[in-house]
Amino acid sequence: MDINAKAKDGSEVESTNRSTAPRILVVDLEATCDEVMTNWDMEVIEIGACWLEPDGSTPHRFQTFVRPVTNPCLTGFCSDLTGIHQSDVDTAPIFPAAAKMLGEFVQQYCEPGSIWSSWGEWDRRQLERESARHSVAEPITLPHLNAKRLFAKVKRIGKEVGMAKASQLAGLALEGTRHRALDDSLNVAKLLLWILDGCPVESGPARKAS
Numbered sequence: 689m690d691i692n693a694k695a696k697d698g699s700e701v702e703s704t705n706r707s708t709a710p711r712i713l714v715v716d717l718e719a720t721c722d723e724v725m726t727n728w729d730m731e732v733i734e735i736g737a738c739w740l741e742p743d744g745s746t747p748h749r750f751q752t753f754v755r756p757v758t759n760p761c762l763t764g765f766c767s768d769l770t771g772i773h774q775s776d777v778d779t780a781p782i783f784p785a786a787a788k789m790l791g792e793f794v795q796q797y798c799e800p801g802s803i804w805s806s807w808g809e810w811d812r813r814q815l816e817r818e819s820a821r822h823s824v825a826e827p828i829t830l831p832h833l834n835a836k837r838l839f840a841k842v843k844r845i846g847k848e849v850g851m852a853k854a855s856q857l858a859g860l861a862l863e864g865t866r867h868r869a870l871d872d873s874l875n876v877a878k879l880l881l882w883i884l885d886g887c888p889v890e891s892g893p894a895r896k897a898s
Contacts, residue, residue: 709742709801710742710799710800710801710802710803711739711740711741711742711748711797711798711799711802712739712740712802712803712804712805712833712877712880713737713738713739713740713794713797713798713802713803713804713805713828713830714737714738714739714740714746714804714805714806714835714873714874714876714877714880715735715736715737715790715804715805715806715811715815715828715873716735716736716737716806716807716811716869716870716872716873716876717732717734717735717736717806717810717811717814717815717869718732718733718734718736718770718772718867718868718869719731719732719733719814720733720756720759720762720763720766721763721765721766721769722763722765722766723763723765728759729758729759730814731754731756731757731758731759731783731818732754732756732783732786732814732815732818733753733754733755733756733762733766733770733772733776733777733780734751734752734753734754734770734772734776734868734869735750735751735752735754735786735790735869736749736750736751736868736869736870736871736872736873736874737749737750737751737790737793737794737869737870737873738750738870738873738874738877739797740877740880740881744881746874746877748793748796748797749870749874750789750790750793750870751869751870752780752781752786752789752790753772753776753777753780754777754780754781754782754783754786755777755778755779755780755781755782756777757782757783760777761774762774762777769867770867770868771865771867771868772868782822783818783819783821783822783824784822784824787815787818787819787822787824787825787826787827788824788827790827790828791825791827791828794827794828794830798830802830803830803831803832803833804828804830804831804832804833805832805833805834805835805876805880806832806834806835806836806876807835807836807850807851807854807872807876807879808834808835808836808837808848809834809836812832815827815828835876835879835880835883836848836849836851836854838883839854839858839879839883842883843857843858845857851872851875851876851879852866854879855875855878855879858879858882860875860878860879860882862875863875863878
């Protein structure tokens with residue numbers, strides 16, 4: 689299959705066959721939440737990522753908890769949903785340090801032509817919001833691929849669906865714990881393999897490094 693990414697100026701990056709394609713970074717975030725989200729300022733509390741190799745393996749993985757600062761105490765709803773507890777975040781780095789760690793992981797395994805992907809736009813936008821909140825550079829500047837949107841297009845289902853539903857539609861078993869960042873990133877990587885089986889892909893533009 690071909691992966692057609694777009695550079696910052698909108699020009700098309702050289703297409704390549706999946707068997708020789710660069711690694712794809714898959715990222716998932718978990719954030720503070722409550723049962724009633726009106727006026728709730730979500731903050732990242734866990735980052736999970738993996739590099740999807742051309743052969744389908746994911747040997748390079750990253751995970752860190754993140755200590756929230758605006759709402760430092762996790763709600764019972766949040767802990768029940770994610771399985772992340774107060775003790776997990778109390779000693780965790782705040783976002784600037786966690787972003788630096790993520791950025792180093794990205795640079796360690798990034799290849800020319802690499803892109804990153806998440807299930808939907810929320811993770812990308814939340815990284816932007818957190819970086820702006822803490823006045824730090826965004827940790828990922830690669831072109832972004834919305835796997836959720838692409839799945840809906842490939843399946844011709846007319847609407848975007850959650851990762852669990854997509855896995856069911858694709859006949860893929862979920863592994864690990866739902867709403868845990870690394871496990872979710874690995875499940876998204878499995879879906880990407882399914883999606884990329886004969887499907888042309890176009891990612892968004894690269895982010896400008898701050």
